[in-house]
Amino acid sequence: MKYTLLSIALLCATACLAQVSLEACQRQAQHNFPLIKRRALYAQSTALTIANLKKGWLPQVQATAQATMQNRVAELPSELNGMLTAMGRDLRGLAKEQYRVGVDVNQMLWDGGRIGAQRQVALLQQQANEAQTDVSLYQVRQRVNDLYFGILLIDERLQLNTDLQTLLLSNENKLAALQKQGVALQSDVDQLRAERLTAMQTTSELQHARQALCQMLALFCNVDRIDSIEKPTSTDNQETAEDVRPELKVIDLQLRLVASQQRALHSSLLPTLSIFGQAYYGYPGFDMFKDMNSRSPSFNAIAGVRLAWSIGNLYTHRNNMQRLKVSLAEIENARELFLFNNRLETIKQQAAIESKRQILNSDNEIVVLRQNVRRAAEAKLANGIIDTNSLLQEITRENNAKINRSTHEVEMLQGIYNLKYVKGEPTIPKQATP
Template sequence: MKKIVFILIVSISVSAFSQERFTLTDCYQLLETNYPLVKQHQLLENQHQKDAEIISNSKLPQFNIDAQATYQSDVIELPVAMSSIEPQNKDQYRATFSINQLIYNGGVTNANLKIKQGQLKTKQKQIDANIYQLKTQINQLYFSILLTQESLKLLEVKELQLQTKLKEVKSGIKYGSLLPAADSVLEAELLKIKQQFIEVESSKLSFIETLSSLVGKPFSSLTIFETPLIFTQLQNEINRPELELFRLKKEEVNNYKSLISKQNLPKVNGFATGGYGNPGLNMLDNSFQTFYTVGIKLHWNVFDWNTNKKQQKVVAINKDFIENETEIFKLNTRIALNKQQKEIEKITAFINSDLEIIALRKKVLKTLDSQLKNGVITSSIYTTEFTNLFEAENTLLKHKIQIELAKANYNTIKGE
């Protein structure tokens, strides 16, 4: 009883797994979710958060503690008329606690934060662009799997037809209308089909394993990959993630330009210092004293030998580089789209020819089928033409898969 239950559970599990279906869109989504590079999005977010905290800390008060002990070879000596004042000690001591508070720095801190935010967006979009480029590889693998699926179906049909024909030939041999060795050719062809089954199954398993590694999802040879209905609108506007990447790079350059323009603006800091030392602020009092100072400091670099302007020009050149890269990318993408369009047109012409060839070969095979039954031709001649028909049908199958692959690649290149 336990064995029966176990067999039932296994049967149900296999049946459920065999019904698992996936589409090309599913594979795209799995790639964007499971590919290892996706993890870098969160890593970049964490890194950006720490960088932003570090930059923002410049707005907080800065605390410093300093202490020193010195011995001087000489000290200030007062004239003889003032000799009643005790001279300073040559050994001196000082400990201070200071607070510095940024009041105004021309917006440099906010500009740096904006640069970091722009860098985060650029790096994340670069990741998206790198992952998107893998879609072409997904297309190749997915349609290779579809080709093996359809090839297996075609082999099954061919095998069934040959088995039927073999029964007819054996019957003809039995009743003396065909030569005794007439069935050997058909049996050899059936053995060849079994080899083809093994070859196609092996290729399918290899493609599935590679696809599984890319999308981070385990598949089985029993998984069904559905044939997509792909529509292409030729000469549409390009919508690739790389274009958004170029836009973010230009935005990043503008952020650098904004930072450079703020670097020479006045900077104002407030400060306070308290201490204990000998001597204190009163240099004439040769004893340990407490003291403090408070104030505001202004710093303004009024002349930098045109360094700022030169930096602005360097940034402008970088922006021109990005513009040039954008134009090159658009040009190469249009060339690739045109090439793919020509491929679609070529395969369409092939399919039309394939249909004509198959119609003619079916007509020939129908005639040979009648001649084989009547013993006019050998089974070898029939098998040769049968194989020719199978090859023609297989070529049509390949072309149908190829044209769908070409359409998928066209949409991928375009950015859909």
């Protein structure tokens, strides 16, 4: 009850959270993605399989009924039959029409390890399926990253657009004052106003795009809304894909599964030991001399120990083992291919991050220079040296420089988190196996 209340409280707190981090979004998205329900289904299926395997140790009962017509039956030698006839005894021999209704009971004592091996195969199959689910859940992380950094980029654009409108309004007011003094034209004021209205339209477009991205991210996280997000920090990670990528866990479990299947194949070659009992009512019974003289059915029973060794599995054992060896080679090849592609992607992401980092160093200087040029243009316009078009060009260039800087910064952050995704940094806690 305590854990239920705690979960409800956390859910409500998350639903009303105004600002969220990237890691929190990744956790929420993984915990609420519909695919995670497969874990419980895999566990349920495995439990049923193991329960069925355990029933192999229960007594196996078989009811039988048969009726036969035989061309020959057991009978006494003619000399002995003649002697008995001379003594007044006439044995007719067994009837050719025979019938019985019975029950066979077999209790396994040792199965050569078959049930235990099959149980291990079922458990490893469940773990491999769950690990494959983890791979799909891990891919959700990249989708969340794309949405999150898309929102972050729009936030940067919105802030810059707000600054642009403020700057345009300031210059518009200055020109309006000059126009009243007769040193500026109304068309100059209108031109700045038109640019400001265009910037307002851009703000509206960005807000609608942001709203759509926030709704999609909220759907992933299973929350009512996401109002704002935190800007991630550019931290480096030293872990490698060989340690934490879920794809490699799948490969390891697949290798263990094939090894378990090999053990199951070996166990199928071993004999089985069991005790058995048979009972039937019919004709003839075990007392054949009595049944030669009488056609009456009787009750008969037998019990004992049986050692059975089937050689039928030997016919396909070698091919089955070769098939499993091929599977092992394919899985190892999949590991090599994954690591190769992962290293390529790591190099690509590292190069992209370094490129953005170097570009950012010059972006800051470009923005400062563009600001200086724009301020000089404002002074020139006030003194009548340049026209409004020249000022708007400098304002646009400064704004573009700021947009480039913010875009490069967000792209660098996204590249860092893409690299974390490639290398498999475990920002999301691992799920316990149900």
